Amino acid sequence: MIPTEYYLLLSAAVFSIGVFGVLTRRNALIFLMSVELMLNAANINLVAFSFQYGNLTGQVFSLFIMALAAAEVAVGLGIILVLYRNFTDIDVTKATTMRW
Amino acid sequence: MTAFDFAPAIALLPFVSFLVALFGGQYLPKKGAFAGIAATAGSLLLSAWVAVTVAGGETYNEALYTFTAGLDTFELHLGILIDPLTALMLLIVSFIALLVHVFSLGYMNDEGETGLPRYYAGLGLFTASMLAFVFSNNILMAFMFFELVGLCSYLLIGFWFREDGPPSAAKKAFLVTRFGDYFFLIGVVGIFATFGTGLFAPVETASGTMASFPQIAEQAINGEADIFTAGYGAQTWMTILGLLVLGGVIGKSAQFPLHTWLPDAMEGPTPVSALIHAATMVAAGVYLVARMYGFYLLSPTALAIIALVGGFTALFAATMGVVKQELKQVLAYSTISQYGYMMLALGSGGYVAAVFHLTTHAVFKALLFLGAGSVIIAMHHNENMWDMGGLKEKMPVTYYTFLSGSLALAGIVPFAGFWSKDEVLFEALIHGFGSEGMLGPMYLLAYAMGLLAVFFTGFYTFRMVYLTFHGDARSDTARDPEPVRWNVKGPLAVLGVGAATVGLINMKPIAVLTGAEIDFLHKWVHGPDEGGWPAALSTDLVTYEELMKGVAGISSNYPIGGEQGTLLVSAALSLGLALAGVLFARSLYGVDQPTEHTDKLGGAKTLLMHNYYQDEYQVWLAQGVTVPIARAADKFDQGVVDGVVNGVSSVSLFTGSRFRRIQSGVVSNYAALMTLSLALLLVVFVVLGGGA
Numbered sequence A: 001m002i003p004t005e006y007y008l009l010l011s012a013a014v015f016s017i018g019v020f021g022v023l024t025r026r027n028a029l030i031f032l033m034s035v036e037l038m039l040n041a042a043n044i045n046l047v048a049f050s051f052q053y054g055n056l057t058g059q060v061f062s063l064f065i066m067a068l069a070a071a072e073v074a075v076g077l078g079i080i081l082v083l084y085r086n087f088t089d090i091d092v093t094k095a096t097t098m099r100w
Numbered sequence B: 001m002t003a004f005d006f007a008p009a010i011a012l013l014p015f016v017s018f019l020v021a022l023f024g025g026q027y028l029p030k031k032g033a034f035a036g037i038a039a040t041a042g043s044l045l046l047s048a049w050v051a052v053t054v055a056g057g058e059t060y061n062e063a064l065y066t067f068t069a070g071l072d073t074f075e076l077h078l079g080i081l082i083d084p085l086t087a088l089m090l091l092i093v094s095f096i097a098l099l100v101h102v103f104s105l106g107y108m109n110d111e112g113e114t115g116l117p118r119y120y121a122g123l124g125l126f127t128a129s130m131l132a133f134v135f136s137n138n139i140l141m142a143f144m145f146f147e148l149v150g151l152c153s154y155l156l157i158g159f160w161f162r163e164d165g166p167p168s169a170a171k172k173a174f175l176v177t178r179f180g181d182y183f184f185l186i187g188v189v190g191i192f193a194t195f196g197t198g199l200f201a202p203v204e205t206a207s208g209t210m211a212s213f214p215q216i217a218e219q220a221i222n223g224e225a226d227i228f229t230a231g232y233g234a235q236t237w238m239t240i241l242g243l244l245v246l247g248g249v250i251g252k253s254a255q256f257p258l259h260t261w262l263p264d265a266m267e268g269p270t271p272v273s274a275l276i277h278a279a280t281m282v283a284a285g286v287y288l289v290a291r292m293y294g295f296y297l298l299s300p301t302a303l304a305i306i307a308l309v310g311g312f313t314a315l316f317a318a319t320m321g322v323v324k325q326e327l328k329q330v331l332a333y334s335t336i337s338q339y340g341y342m343m344l345a346l347g348s349g350g351y352v353a354a355v356f357h358l359t360t361h362a363v364f365k366a367l368l369f370l371g372a373g374s375v376i377i378a379m380h381h382n383e384n385m386w387d388m389g390g391l392k393e394k395m396p397v398t399y400y401t402f403l404s405g406s407l408a409l410a411g412i413v414p415f416a417g418f419w420s421k422d423e424v425l426f427e428a429l430i431h432g433f434g435s436e437g438m439l440g441p442m443y444l445l446a447y448a449m450g451l452l453a454v455f456f457t458g459f460y461t462f463r464m465v466y467l468t469f470h471g472d473a474r475s476d477t478a479r480d481p482e483p484v485r486w487n488v489k490g491p492l493a494v495l496g497v498g499a500a501t502v503g504l505i506n507m508k509p510i511a512v513l514t515g516a517e518i519d520f521l522h523k524w525v526h527g528p529d530e531g532g533w534p535a536a537l538s539t540d541l542v543t544y545e546e547l548m549k550g551v552a553g554i555s556s557n558y559p560i561g562g563e564q565g566t567l568l569v570s571a572a573l574s575l576g577l578a579l580a581g582v583l584f585a586r587s588l589y590g591v592d593q594p595t596e597h598t599d600k601l602g603g604a605k606t607l608l609m610h611n612y613y614q615d616e617y618q619v620w621l622a623q624g625v626t627v628p629i630a631r632a633a634d635k636f637d638q639g640v641v642d643g644v645v646n647g648v649s650s651v652s653l654f655t656g657s658r659f660r661r662i663q664s665g666v667v668s669n670y671a672a673l674m675t676l677s678l679a680l681l682l683v684v685f686v687v688l689g690g691g692a
Helices: A004-024 A028-051 A057-087 B002-026 B029-055 B082-110 B116-134 B139-157 B163-197 B215-221 B234-252 B263-267 B270-279 B279-293 B300-321 B327-347 B351-378 B396-409 B416-434 B439-469 B486-504 B506-515 B520-526 B535-538 B541-552 B562-589 B602-607 B611-662 B667-688
Strands: B060-068 B075-082 B203-205 B207-208
Touching: A004 A028, A004 B029, A004 B667, A028 A057, B002 B060, B002 B075, B002 B082, B002 B116, B002 B234, B002 B351, B029 B082, B029 B116, B029 B506, B060 B203, B082 B116, B082 B279, B082 B351, B082 B486, B116 B139, B116 B279, B139 B163, B139 B234, B139 B263, B139 B270, B139 B279, B163 B215, B163 B234, B163 B263, B207 B562, B215 B234, B215 B667, B234 B279, B263 B270, B263 B327, B270 B279, B270 B351, B279 B327, B279 B351, B279 B416, B300 B327, B300 B439, B300 B541, B327 B351, B327 B416, B327 B439, B351 B396, B351 B416, B351 B486, B351 B520, B351 B541, B396 B416, B396 B439, B396 B486, B396 B562, B416 B439, B416 B486, B416 B506, B416 B562, B439 B562, B486 B535, B506 B562, B520 B541, B541 B562, B562 B667, B602 B611
Parallel strands: none
Antiparallel strands: B060 B075, B203 B207
16 A cells, blocks of 8 residues: 555645746746646645545545636636737736736 | 793894894895894893892802713703892893994994994894803803804904904904913813812702802812812912913903003994993903802912902003003003903902992993094094094083093092992902901002002093093094984983993992991892892802901901091092092193193103003014924924824835835746745744744
8 A cells, every 4th residue: 555655745746846837937828737736736635635544525625626626727718818818928927017 | 931031032132133134234224233233122121131030039040051961070061140240240231232232323334334244243243142151150151152252352353354453453352362261271171170060159950959169169178078189289279270260361351461452452443342341352351250259269369469460450551541642542541450440359359349340330431432432433533632622512412421431430429430449449458458468468559559540540531531522623623523423422321321320329438428228239249138149159248258258368457447437538549549630631631722741751651652562572472482482393393293203104105115016017926926935934834843
């Protein structure tokens, strides 16, 4: 049986990749994907702890989070669409009109 | 229904006339004069009814309207107190106000003045405020109407606001009296803080008797009540409170050193001067002292100060009246001087004498001002006495009534002023010899000044009469004066008879010499011997006399030949000095072609013409002392207080302007910041041991 630590390490790795993506990439689509990665890292954590404690609540929650992630993607894609319409680009560093 | 149920209407009627004249004046015939005449006549009738009821042995003291009811603390209310003093004063005020309204028909309407609705509105409000002040049953209400009286005097003195003089005079009157009222206000707050009540006289309520503040003060001095005294002894604290209230009195009653506004107030229309000086504004101060006399009697120091201020003012103002060239200026200084006598009487325990002099003065000073008004109409508003002369034949009604008033002012027997002034001086004399400690010498000093002022009074009064009415006419207008109508002569005739006879209400010398009981005013204030009516209010003469002997230490002593002998000597002295003044004026000015004799005074003339440089030093106080202090305070305010506030805000502004630059609009930066912060937070938690 694989110890829980490995799952956590995997989760941490996935989360770090997500954070790295958010911090370095300028393309809004990749941005969105990175956010999804972070979300799923949390999911892995939930499932791993649920497995360790033999409690199904964590797994049920991860299902909810997947549904939430689907809705979030829909909203995110909508935002990207509007972003493209306004700036003819989906580079997040270009959309800087809301500043001081 | 008794008369007391209608008492509020005494003040409300002139108030209604104020509203009528203000909003409907220009549509009415005579621009609102008739509304004022009707209202003041109504007030006079109601006052007479009230006086008759009081004479029947009833008094009244009720709170009518509570505008602030405190929990576990005092209440503020409007109420009415009617005792013999109130009843007498209501009669005087409404009587003079009525005559002034009638006279205004001649002085204002017939002269074609504009802005008359404003004038009659002012007169109405003035009368209403004064009447309400007179029947106030607590000191806060008295203060409110005291201030309203001041406001109205400002409006009326500045009636001709398009000229240069009147607005300035109005502002001066307002500011100088306000300076005194500032102390009065502190006194009112002090009285409420000390006693928890501002009642002049105890009120019977369903839950028992509410004591008045003079009563509580007396108990506190006798050690029977425990009150807040700010760490002073009870009597010292009463002196402080009394002197604070006295500040307002000195301002309003134009006593030294706050008398400077009154001569300038002559810029107002002459009927207004009559109203201000005879019955309302200036009388308010003296009346206030009489109203709370039970309180002042608890403090010998305050009494001594009142007597000295009064005596000094009487002499001081009389000397300035001697050199004035304008008719109304002479009358102005005589007013200041006469109110000095009233203060002298109040300070030296002559309560009846003060009330008596207030009454007679109201009549003869109103007469003199209205007579001066008549002369001014005739002279086409030239007030310089050196342009007059010989008006005696041209305007006999004015002359004889004015003469009657002048004899009363000079104090020549049997005109009104003789009886009252003599009683004032007599009281000061006998109490000066009889009182304990420092009070006696103080009274004698005040008496000496008052006695000396009698000579000057006789002199300036008859200098005025001779210059105005006797000799040859010295200008074209004096040779052909404009005639005056019934509405001028009528009030003059009524007051002329009054000035000759009103002294008969209290002929104390004759009462003492013959034993005849004709000192009616004394009896009026005293009340019946058995269960006297003001006794329930503790504003009766018996209470006051007990306080005089028991607390203030004032008692009478007759230095020369008992009461009768002293009385005769005192009366002979004052009458002799008055006659000497009159004869001296006659010898100097009672000739066909009088010349100015003021140059013989030398340096004193300059001093007197400049009113002892009182205005100059007050202007210096304002400009040389107050302005620099105010400027320094302004600097402190702008620099230190505002500096701290501005410093705090500029720090926020500066940091804000720097910090807002992190709001770059680039999402990646925000994400980086959030990540960094989170990492930092984690590091902190690790270093600090993870909380818990």
